[in-house]
Amino acid sequence: MNAPSTRVQRRPVHGVLLLDKPLDLSSNNALQRCKWLLRAEKAGHTGTLDPLATGVLPLCFGAATKFSQLQLDADKTYEAVARLGFKTTTGDAEGEVIATRPVSVTDAQLAAVQRQFTGPLRQVPPMHSALKKDGKALYEYARAGEEVEREARDLTVHELTLERMQDPRAEHAIRMVAKVSKGTYIRTLAEDIGEALGCGAHLISLRRIATGHYRVDQCVTLPALEAMSEQERLACLLPVDSLLPQHTAVTLDADNAGRFLSGLRRRGVWNDDEQVAVYGTDPPALLGTGHIRAGELIPGRLLSPPEIQQILETTT
Structure with a gap:
């Protein structure tokens, strides 16, 4: 069940695919198969399951790979x-x-x-x-x-x-x-x-x-994914920020959003918080994560402007 050797035209794909990993397939082979089916440029899994184990295997694509560690640490x-x-x-x-x-x-x-x-x-x-x-x-x-x-x-x-x-x-x-x-x-x-x-x-x-908060009843099986059209497969992807359910949302205006994406700290009336998901308003989009200390929003993992634009183009 290895990914076919047929060359495909890769493209940017961003999001999380919840796969119900089948028996006798390694996590990496499952990832490569799904990456091929989605024609994704970049992908990673969030911790391996033994070939003899089945069940929830969150696969991260594109910008979602920046936050995959959160699922590695999850219960x-x-x-x-x-x-x-x-x-x-x-x-x-x-x-x-x-x-x-x-x-x-x-x-x-x-x-x-x-x-x-x-x-x-x-x-x-x-x-x-x-x-x-x-x-x-x-x-x-x-x-x-x-x-x-x-x-x-x-x-x-x-x-x-x-x-x-x-x-x-x-x-x-x-x-x-x-x-x-x-x-x-x-x-x-x-x-x-x-x-x-x-x-x-x-x-x-x-x-x-x-x-974490992902459950097996949310998963798609590999045979079901293989039987889908390309658009149906893309529709199975959860948004990147589905990886951030425990993060406090902070929204920045256009000027502050641009500075935040440049790696600059922003000041505001915020309580200290170790887990913050930062959004822009124009356009409304996830910018990345950070933490707040003494009224300063300190950037952590950031999306790139091209990633943000690609996500917006696929969700509008």
């Missing part, structure tokens, strides 16, 4: 199924089984473990991950049969639901729904929960159902 919500009683080398169904244990889990145990794993936690990243040590990805060490020391990282599981379920792939399985802070490995969370239950566990499916 994520996942729905997963863990098979109990089996531990694998990778923490998921791709790995080899390295331990089996009998399963005897009560509802009371499950409720206690749910409480145990809700809130601030420390987690050791898995060896089968793209994190780097001494310039080399951990999965490269793992493939060579080496295990290296990893530092535990602080994270937060904001919400967690665990419930027993029937699944044709496993005699004993639990459904997990977890809202977590960035950098959380759900595979490792499932393994740790399995250990706390005394039987071990590994993931057999993983689906991201939300990232």
